[in-house]
Amino acid sequence: MAEKLQALKKQACASIDETKDKLHQLADAIWRHPELAFEERQAHDTLVRFFTQEKGWTVDAHYKLETAFRATWGPVGGGQGESLVNVGFLCEYDALPAIGHACGHNLIAETGAAAALGLRAALESGEAWPMPIKVTVLGTPAEEDEGGKIDLLREGAFEDLDVVFMAHPSQEDATYIPDVAEHDVVIKYHGRASHASAYPWEGVNALDAAVMAYTNVSVLRQQLKPDWRIHGIIRHGGVKPNIIPDYSELEYYLRTPSYRDLPSIKAKVEACFQAAALATGCTVELLFARNQFYEIVRNHTLEDLYEKNGKSLGMNFITVKNSSGSTDFGNVTHAVPGIHPYFYIGSEALNHTPEYTAASGAAEAQFYTLRTAKALAMTALDVLFSPGALDKVKQEFKEAKSREEKETKQKPQTATIEKS
Numbered sequence: 357m358a359e360k361l362q363a364l365k366k367q368a369c370a371s372i373d374e375t376k377d378k379l380h381q382l383a384d385a386i387w388r389h390p391e392l393a394f395e396e397r398q399a400h401d402t403l404v405r406f407f408t409q410e411k412g413w414t415v416d417a418h419y420k421l422e423t424a425f426r427a428t429w430g431p432v433g434g435g436q437g438e439s440l441v442n443v444g445f446l447c448e449y450d451a452l453p454a455i456g457h458a459c460g461h462n463l464i465a466e467t468g469a470a471a472a473l474g475l476r477a478a479l480e481s482g483e484a485w486p487m488p489i490k491v492t493v494l495g496t497p498a499e500e501d502e503g504g505k506i507d508l509l510r511e512g513a514f515e516d517l518d519v520v521f522m523a524h525p526s527q528e529d530a531t532y533i534p535d536v537a538e539h540d541v542v543i544k545y546h547g548r549a550s551h552a553s554a555y556p557w558e559g560v561n562a563l564d565a566a567v568m569a570y571t572n573v574s575v576l577r578q579q580l581k582p583d584w585r586i587h588g589i590i591r592h593g594g595v596k597p598n599i600i601p602d603y604s605e606l607e608y609y610l611r612t613p614s615y616r617d618l619p620s621i622k623a624k625v626e627a628c629f630q631a632a633a634l635a636t637g638c639t640v641e642l643l644f645a646r647n648q649f650y651e652i653v654r655n656h657t658l659e660d661l662y663e664k665n666g667k668s669l670g671m672n673f674i675t676v677k678n679s680s681g682s683t684d685f686g687n688v689t690h691a692v693p694g695i696h697p698y699f700y701i702g703s704e705a706l707n708h709t710p711e712y713t714a715a716s717g718a719a720e721a722q723f724y725t726l727r728t729a730k731a732l733a734m735t736a737l738d739v740l741f742s743p744g745a746l747d748k749v750k751q752e753f754k755e756a757k758s759r760e761e762k763e764t765k766q767k768p769q770t771a772t773i774e775k776s
């Protein structure tokens with residue numbers, strides 16, 4: 357089997373190379389029209405067209421969400437009574453406001469599509485596979501906001517998948533980066549307008565509340581654990597200096613390494629926001645996002661296979677220990693075994709900067725993007741055909757879940773503000 361597996365991997369890589377121009381066009385089209393969360397209509401249509409034109413894929417163009425899609429191929433192979441293995445690849449394609457594809461989601465879409473085509477090409481060689489195999493591509497909108505994968509999870513979109521792969525652009529190749537749990541909140545202060553010079557005592561200043569809230573959180577930060585993160589912006593702060601602002605708005609992202617600590621961080625910042633309202637006489641509305649992002653549940657079996665395949669293609673892996681951002685793929689790994697490795701794209705630029713936007717649209721990123729897609733397809737082939745690999749992946753997932761359940765019982769998700 358080892359030799360056959362090597363041949364299949366070669367076939368997957370060759371097919372990705374053969375399709376490289378089309379794949380580049382796909383990423384380029386998405387990069388040229390950056391669209392925000394749940395507004396990714398052109399990116400969505402581009403991907404749907406891509407899989408429709410590829411032939412052999414069954415495409416569900418608006419799968420459970422308007423800008424989500426599903427493309428499936430197979431099943432192929434298997435004898436009677438063998439249970440089907442469904443391998444999933446994810447495509448993200450939303451962008452950031454003002455700076456476009458500064459997180460390289462156009463390249464995530466490309467890796468997902470390329471890896472799926474590569475795996476299909478290898479499986480198409482007509483062998484008598486021991487079990488029925490299906491390849492599924494899910495187009496998952498709104499990673500930068502809202503968390504489209506969490507909506508899709510709720511709708512059951514991941515229920516029939518056995519393993520899920522995606523990869524994210526970064527500054528380095530890493531099988532895992534500690535993506536943390538996150539909950540977002542919008543804070544609205546309502547005051548009362550007045551002439552700021554003629555009769556200021558009649559006003560209630562909502563901008564003052566926003567500034568106090570911002571300062572309260574900044575002071576709180578010293579008492580937070582080192583790997584907790586709170587960061588926010590003031591979105592509205594008034595319209596003219598001589599009108600006391602009757603409305604202000606902030607948005608904050610709250611993050612902790614485990615989702616179990618989100619209620620604690622939320623309780624702490626809520627106190628900051630309420631205190632600002634009390635001090636200024638404003639009323640306050642706290643609007644927490646409907647979805648909480650969870651941290652990634654690691655699967656070392658998948659990570660090790662990916663690393664081995666990546667190394668064979670020339671990747672240099674580094675280990676990242678410090679907390680990173682967050683991803684709605686974290687929630688997926690609580691439901692299905694999966695990996696979310698990071699990949700170098702030929703630039704030292706940092707994500708969420710205009711320089712990264714340029715790097716994710718540059719031709720230089722293509723080599724690294726396709727190399728990543730090859731490593732994903734090869735890892736999927738290992739999962740399918742390395743003796744015992746799928747069982748090991750599933751067993752590790754099961755053990756992680758039961759550890760998780762035990763920890764949740766010991767430390768339920770409750771809010772605490774320690775008082776002396």
Ligand SMILES: NCCCC(=O)N[C@@H](CCCN)C(=O)O
Nearest residue numbers: 499500501535540680681682683
């Ligand atoms: N490691 C970073 C993963 C991608 C990313 O930047 N995600 C966003 C998600 C924001 C959702 N509100 C982030 O800021 O971490």
